Amino acid sequence: MESDILQNSGIKPSFHRLKILDFLRSRKNHPTVDEIYSELVKEVPTLSKTTVYNTLKLFQEAGLVRRINVEEQETRFDADTASHGHFKCVQCKKIYDFIVDDAAIVTSDLKGFNIEVKKVYFQGTCPGCLGK
């Protein structure tokens, strides 16, 4: 359950936090802060954008969500913290997840480095838009 996830991360499962976590986990589309806020405020009118920011920061520090920046200046969030890449279609703007073979990326250049986070962002055109 969502509240257990928060408990286990040492985060008090308040109503707003549960809503935000729930939203992130149910949506696959890597929403922006604005999208999260705009959608949830319909259901939870007392929600403020500050709380969305606060909460996402909290989640992020706890490792519950990851920030995605396929394109600069546009920050999105992903509740799937397993390692995977993100592809953004330049036409339809949709973001696709794809599996990345982590091990294959590592090169001898980074011998002796302690790698904690790996981000793989691709951009291009998706099959749907290529057909046009």
Next chain:
Amino acid sequence: MESDILQNSGIKPSFHRLKILDFLRSRKNHPTVDEIYSELVKEVPTLSKTTVYNTLKLFQEAGLVRRINVEEQETRFDADTASHGHFKCVQCKKIYDFIVDDAAIVTSDLKGFNIEVKKVYFQGTCPGCLGK
């Protein structure tokens, strides 16, 4: 020569543009807009930050430089447009380049996709900071 590079990209080699390109090519440290401006303004007092923005945008569109966003909200620029990854040390903040075997990353998940840009960002601790 720098001015030829610009000519070949269809960009008029103005004084400021040459200075900015030169700066990017000589520095290996992937400067931010602010760093570029602050450094160059010492040498070229008439330079404005708007011009740095304009010029970088121009260069970027011409494919002369690439934007780097290892960490969200911090945009840096790289005059090396060959495919490579960027590692940012969370301790000393330094950015290291490393070779990436592009081919190894592609997965079956992206069959039918036209991949135009590949970005690989790692974060962690560099050997120097690990020793402390």
Next chain:
DNA sequence: ATATTTGCAAATAATTTGCAGTCGA
């Protein structure tokens, strides 16, 4: 002279911060 480049200052956008009010154990 004519088009391009440049620079200021204002506008915009995303995010952070300070602080006061509110809520729950």
Next chain:
DNA sequence: TCGACTGCAAATTATTTGCAAATAT
């Protein structure tokens, strides 16, 4: 009650834009 959670509004930061002045060919 007390401390954590929330929300408003103001502050901050990065970037873009409009337009006029400077510059180059």
